[in-house]
Amino acid sequence: MNMLNYETLKTKDPQNLRQIIRDGQYDAHTAGLAKGYLQANIVILPRIYALDFMRFCQRNPKPCPLVAVSDTGDPYLTTAGHDIDIRTDIPIYNIYRDGVLDEERGDISPFWNDEMITFALGCSFTFEHALLKAGIDVWHISNNKTVPMYKTSLKTVPAGPFSGATVVSMRMIPENRVDEVHSICRQFPLAHGSPLHVGDPAEIGISDLAHPDWGDAVPSLPGHLPVFWACGVTPQAAIQNAKLPLCITHKPGHMLITNIPDDAEVPIIKA
Amino acid sequence: MNMLNYETLKTKDPQNLRQIIRDGQYDAHTAGLAKGYLQANIVILPRIYALDFMRFCQRNPKPCPLVAVSDTGDPYLTTAGHDIDIRTDIPIYNIYRDGVLDEERGDISPFWNDEMITFALGCSFTFEHALLKAGIDVWHISNNKTVPMYKTSLKTVPAGPFSGATVVSMRMIPENRVDEVHSICRQFPLAHGSPLHVGDPAEIGISDLAHPDWGDAVPSLPGHLPVFWACGVTPQAAIQNAKLPLCITHKPGHMLITNIPDDAEVPIIKA
Structure with a gap:
């Protein structure tokens, strides 16, 4: 073949x-x-x-x-x-x-x-596509890496045997465009919607941004904030x-x- | 009591x-x-x-x-x-x-x-509330009537024993505000979202606007178009x-x- x-x-x-x-x-x-x-x-x-x-x-x-x-x-x-x-x-x-x-x-x-x-x-491909169209660079895409993903202290709402931590993905966003990113992503409820958290990773139980649980680390970028979205790896964690x-x-x-x-x-x- | x-x-x-x-x-x-x-x-x-x-x-x-x-x-x-x-x-x-x-x-x-x-x-109360806030009059509310509802020729997508016609509700909207109504309602996917149809009722199998299947008829209003939304009575029809x-x-x-x-x-x- x-x-x-x-x-x-x-x-x-x-x-x-x-x-x-x-x-x-x-x-x-x-x-x-x-x-x-x-x-x-x-x-x-x-x-x-x-x-x-x-x-x-x-x-x-x-x-x-x-x-x-x-x-x-x-x-x-x-x-x-x-x-x-x-x-x-x-x-x-x-x-x-x-x-x-x-x-x-x-x-x-x-x-x-x-x-x-x-x-x-x-x-997340859906909202990433929308961010790129709005002229917002997404580092892991430009650099051909996998988005960094982290287990958080945010619990999912359980149902039967399914439960566990919310997994998030992270993208660095210019500080002056965070509100715009929020508005764009809110238009895509079928693709994780708006971010769950902006800024300090410790607030959602992430101890070290440089060591994601899955995917590749992203460098800190001047004038950027880490922005966190709910991630489709969450159900795989619940299944485990x-x-x-x-x-x-x-x-x-x-x-x-x-x-x-x-x-x-x-x-x-x-x- | x-x-x-x-x-x-x-x-x-x-x-x-x-x-x-x-x-x-x-x-x-x-x-x-x-x-x-x-x-x-x-x-x-x-x-x-x-x-x-x-x-x-x-x-x-x-x-x-x-x-x-x-x-x-x-x-x-x-x-x-x-x-x-x-x-x-x-x-x-x-x-x-x-x-x-x-x-x-x-x-x-x-x-x-x-x-x-x-x-x-x-x-629909959710999007009606948003329409009123935008200054768009909703006739059945102003006149203390029940919204008119109609069975249509639009079929639902079946699942197991559940199937049947989509039921719609109708509101008369000023012709020059129909696009705005569409944008407002699209923001509420948890409340039926944007309208299913605008204009000719015959196109969706409604033969007579003056005789709704449920609720009260609404008069034709000059400069207005009938606008149709998916309605929460649809599952009751599927249950029947x-x-x-x-x-x-x-x-x-x-x-x-x-x-x-x-x-x-x-x-x-x-x-």
């Missing part, structure tokens, strides 16, 4: 990209692909946990903005795009067993059964706490590319 | 109002009460239908904007306010049996059991279609008064 490189994919539309991923021709991160379309964090789990997980999302809409939920046992995510087969359309999946990340795979067809349900949650026998997610950064426009008011594609 | 009148209640806060309703001292509509706080449509049903109903809400966020979901069997709606007892805190409940409205009650304690789950959905053995809702207009601020980005009160 010939693998396609990232640059080749930049002009492809969502359906083409999913086909390429489905065919096993691309297995890397999806940042910057299919600009203008919503990308999504994915959680797949058995029906018996689904109602509690959906309540967890409803109670924690900033880290877990629900944009699609499949029918029970249906591998197609019909409201997020035409012909999305969730068993094959993500570059890399994480397989959690008993709350522990057990393996990575490019295809989860062997794990699918009549009891599985897929949840898709909005992601819940110790489900089996749960499947995307590998962070390797998202589902949907057909939902980035600026959609409602994340529903009608048949 | 002495009943309190509407005027007496206008200065009360949400918790006081719920206590008065719980004590059986008020059983009329809640429009205009607790200004600045979100009021909610309520649907209560057994656990076996809850996941499908929650998917129905996720797939139809304009008519069914979810603002709170209780734990299974828990009559308290903790994320929507302190000490909300859903068995007693609504002025009048509608009891549906096999999809048919069977009776009205002021207290549903006898029907509550360990399998019941409460769903709260945002309502689903023919559940038992389902409880509020009586239209007789809403749950929450402690969630009207303009909250996230409808969650933390303990």
Whole structure:
């Protein structure tokens, strides 16, 4: 199988990209692909946990903005795009067993059964795209790094077995543009919405900005403040706490590319 | 029991109002009460239908904007306010049996059991309040009538047994302010968001504006266009279609008064 490189994919539309991923021709991160379309964090789990997980999302809409939920046992995510087969359309999946990340795979067809349900949650690519359009530089993008992510002392609102810390991502923003960033991001409730915190990291339980729990550190920039957003890694932390026998997610950064426009008011594609 | 009148209640806060309703001292509509706080449509049903109903809400966020979901069997709606007892805190409940409205009650304690789950959905009072603040007159409010509501030819996205027509409410808006109304309402995704349709009612399957399916007709006003919003009666129509053995809702207009601020980005009160 010939693998396609990232640059080749930049002009492809969502359906083409999913086909390429489905065919096993691309297995890397999806940042910057299919600009203008919503990308999504994915959680797949058995029906018996689904109602509690959906309540967890409803109670924690900033880290877990629900944009699609499949029918029970249906591998197609019909409201997020035409012909999305969730068993094959993500570059890399994480397989959690008993709350522990057990393996990575490019295809989860062997794990699918009549009891599985897929949840898709909005992601930060959407508001980052809007910030760039407003002329606000985002350091980790300009420098081709992964956004820094931190566990905080901010607790999620629990639901059934799901609970734990809110995970945040951090971007350095010029002090005189923080209010504008807030207004821009508030327009995207399906992509984590406005920041949770601005300024002192210690106030939300982060002891050292230079050592993120995931991703790459960002240098302090003169005239900038650290700004923190709820992050789509939060549900993965909740899944680890819940110790489900089996749960499947995307590998962070390797998202589902949907057909939902980035600026959609409602994340529903009608048949 | 002495009943309190509407005027007496206008200065009360949400918790006081719920206590008065719980004590059986008020059983009329809640429009205009607790200004600045979100009021909610309520649907209560057994656990076996809850996941499908929650998917129905996720797939139809304009008519069914979810603002709170209780734990299974828990009559308290903790994320929507302190000490909300859903068995007693609504002025009048509608009891549906096999999809048919069977009776009205002021207290549903006898029907509550360990399998019941409460769903709260945002309502149009929120955006009407914002329109009034912007100086846009709303005829049915100024004239102390009920907003006209219509079944349309716009289908909801089904989930399990839940399906059916989208119900809309209609307000006459000055032609030169329709865009502004759109922008204002888009800021309230938890209260039906922006209008679904402007202008010709026939385009969405409404044959006669003068004869609404619910509520009171509004006269044509010169220089105004009819503007249609997704309506919280939509889930009641879906419940009738689903023919559940038992389902409880509020009586239209007789809403749950929450402690969630009207303009909250996230409808969650933390303990």
